[in-house]
Amino acid sequence: AQSVTQLDSQVPVFEEAPVELRCNYSSSVSVYLFWYVQYPNQGLQLLLKYLSGSTLVKGINGFEAEFNKSQTSFHLRKPSVHISDTAEYFCAVIPSGGYQKVTFGTGTKLQVIP
Amino acid sequence: EAGVAQSPRYKIIEKRQSVAFWCNPISGHATLYWYQQILGQGPKLLIQFQNNGVVDDSQLPKDRFSAERLKGVDSTLKIQPAKLEDSAVYLCASSPGNTIYFGEGSWLTVV
Numbered sequence: 001a002q003s004v005t006q007l008d009s010q011v012p013v014f015e016e017a018p019v020e021l022r023c024n025y026s027s028s029v030s031v032y033l034f035w036y037v038q039y040p041n042q043g044l045q046l047l048l049k050y051l052s053g054s055t056l057v058k059g060i061n062g063f064e065a066e067f068n069k070s071q072t073s074f075h076l077r078k079p080s081v082h083i084s085d086t087a088e089y090f091c092a093v094i095p096s097g098g099y100q101k102v103t104f105g106t107g108t109k110l111q112v113i114p
Numbered sequence: 115e116a117g118v119a120q121s122p123r124y125k126i127i128e129k130r131q132s133v134a135f136w137c138n139p140i141s142g143h144a145t146l147y148w149y150q151q152i153l154g155q156g157p158k159l160l161i162q163f164q165n166n167g168v169v170d171d172s173q174l175p176k177d178r179f180s181a182e183r184l185k186g187v188d189s190t191l192k193i194q195p196a197k198l199e200d201s202a203v204y205l206c207a208s209s210p211g212n213t214i215y216f217g218e219g220s221w222l223t224v225v
Contacts, residue, residue: 043216043218044157046213094212096212101169101170106156
């Protein structure tokens with residue numbers, strides 16, 4: 001079984017400041033890792049994913065994440081946030097084999113302050 | 115490439131009425147999911163299909179919720195009778211194997 005922990009339920013940050021949203025996971029098998037963003041009244045949009053290869057992955061809207069296997073982390077970062085980044089962000093994992101059962105974190109609300 | 119399509123986008127019903135949601139996954143995606151997301155919470159898996167077979171429906175309230183995926187393509191999720199606590203957004207998603215893509219969701223309000 002897998003579990004995903006997003007320790008920060010809310011993260012306020014000033015516009016143009018950097019931000020890091022934390023995600024830790026546990027799993028007995030290898031996994032694929034994802035970040036999704038959910039804007040108000042919308043569905044979940046794929047922000048970026050790690051399947052294999054380079055541990056630093058770049059996504060849409062200037063976001064990037066680094067997979068750290070030893071620390072079982074997949075933190076999301078952006079060097080300079082905009083008002084439009086205000087949304088909820090979900091970390092998720094899928095086992096790399098078998099049926100694609102997704103485990104989501106509880107989400108982090110990013111509030112960008114003008 | 116067309117995304118996951120869902121309808122209706124918004125629905126308001128009275129408790130004890132029934133409602134049905136429809137989902138058309140991305141072409142060629144074998145796996146289809148229905149999630150329930152209550153305001154302020156993360157998505158909760160209701161049911162997962164692999165082609166037209168059910169892989170996981172352990173969290174589906176089977177006394178009132180039902181879902182089917184005919185011919186391994188489109189899917190419908192039905193709630194009958196609805197309760198106030200069913201007010202949520204119902205997200206359909208599909209996957210070709212290693213990445214899950216979501217639709218815009220169907221917002222249900224039960225009054």
